[in-house]
Amino acid sequence: MKKPLRVAVTGAAGQICYSLIPRIASGEMFGADQPVILQLLEVPFEKPQQALKGVAMELDDCAFPLLQGIVLADDPMVAFKDADWCLLVGSKPRGPGMERKDLLLDNGKIFVGQGKAIDAVAAENVHVAVVGNPCNTNAWICAMSAPRVAKKNFSAMTRLDQNRAMSQLAAKAGVHSSAVTEAIIWGNHSATQYPDYFNAKINGKLASEVIGDEAWAKDVFIPTVQKRGAAIIDVAGASSRFSAANGLIDHVRSLVSPGSTVHSVAVWSNGDYGIDKDIMASFPVRTTGHGEWEVVKGYDLNGLAKERIALSVKELNEEISVVKEMLGSI
Ligand code: NAX
Numbered sequence: 001m002k003k004p005l006r007v008a009v010t011g012a013a014g015q016i017c018y019s020l021i022p023r024i025a026s027g028e029m030f031g032a033d034q035p036v037i038l039q040l041l042e043v044p045f046e047k048p049q050q051a052l053k054g055v056a057m058e059l060d061d062c063a064f065p066l067l068q069g070i071v072l073a074d075d076p077m078v079a080f081k082d083a084d085w086c087l088l089v090g091s092k093p094r095g096p097g098m099e100r101k102d103l104l105l106d107n108g109k110i111f112v113g114q115g116k117a118i119d120a121v122a123a124e125n126v127h128v129a130v131v132g133n134p135c136n137t138n139a140w141i142c143a144m145s146a147p148r149v150a151k152k153n154f155s156a157m158t159r160l161d162q163n164r165a166m167s168q169l170a171a172k173a174g175v176h177s178s179a180v181t182e183a184i185i186w187g188n189h190s191a192t193q194y195p196d197y198f199n200a201k202i203n204g205k206l207a208s209e210v211i212g213d214e215a216w217a218k219d220v221f222i223p224t225v226q227k228r229g230a231a232i233i234d235v236a237g238a239s240s241r242f243s244a245a246n247g248l249i250d251h252v253r254s255l256v257s258p259g260s261t262v263h264s265v266a267v268w269s270n271g272d273y274g275i276d277k278d279i280m281a282s283f284p285v286r287t288t289g290h291g292e293w294e295v296v297k298g299y300d301l302n303g304l305a306k307e308r309i310a311l312s313v314k315e316l317n318e319e320i321s322v323v324k325e326m327l328g329s330i
Helices: 015-025 046-062 100-121 135-144 159-173 214-226 228-236 242-255 303-329
Strands: 005-010 036-041 067-073 085-088 127-130 154-156 263-268 280-287 293-295
Touching: 005 015, 015 036, 015 046, 015 242, 036 046, 046 067, 085 100, 085 135, 085 242, 100 135, 100 303, 127 135, 127 242, 135 154, 135 263, 135 280, 135 303, 154 280, 159 214, 159 242, 159 263, 214 228, 242 263, 242 280, 263 293, 280 303
Parallel strands: 005 036, 005 085, 036 067, 085 127, 127 154
Antiparallel strands: 154 263, 263 280, 280 293
16 A cells, blocks of 8 residues: 555635545545545634534544544644645635735735645655645645745646636537547636637647637637636626536646646746746646646747736736735745
């Protein structure tokens, strides 16, 4: 039997985690032969801590063969102790009348604290995946607060956006979503993201040739993917839950699968494709045979792509400039 992986999950009593945690415990994230120990973090208040106990009781009641232990925590130093993976889902939601800047600063503080705790107690080669919004900049803050950990070990989730893009392209082309590949998301996980119609493929052929409708791409496809999260909130009265959990399962599964196909991940930029260095931006990524990710080179970016990616990069730089001050003062 393999040595169990210690998987820390924050926001563990929240909506996304309710769908996520059983799927990690059942082996869908790390594989059917990989035991796990779940280290679940919630804020130190009675209600979320009680809810967390309920999550643990349900996990017990599943009798998952791969689940080798459960740690319940209200302190990041406990939750991240020796963790091989930290899945940072918990964050403060945007409240009524709250400015984006306030959201950045409030969540920034959480990710400074969690980054420091990861730096202090997590496993030597810990990997960190951030879902809590604004996820790119939260991941950036976390990475900056954990200097011991290699920047390449941090990622933020744009896989849900990719899955949304695949589904929209498939519906337009009248094919199953499994026929769609290389549906790349560039930039920020926000309404400025650039879902790439021109490099996506349908049954191995360029989507732009199969669909052949640039006006649809610009006026329908791109805004639909960019605003899909808000559309779900409008209809369901709650933000994406199991689709976000599913996105994170796909995100980590691809990152730990040597020789994976191209998938979208926000990673620490090395300046590829002219995207500013040292920001967390979404790129096409592939996991090599050695289990390391690399940005896949060679995609052609047309004028529209360059213009839209530049807008998203500008937003990422603005987010970083808001939180940089805070990093200095903590
Ligand atoms: P919930 O409000 O249901 O759950 C969040 C949980 O996090 C709560 O139980 C809360 O107590 C906990 N929490 C807050 N601060 C914490 C801290 N410092 N340490 C540990 N736990 C903490 O939200 P949920 O629907 O689960 O969404 C979680 C996050 O995912 C939100 O930030 C949301 O915006 C983000 N999303 C990101 C997506 C992406 O594609 N990257 C898509 C879905 C989602 O919008």
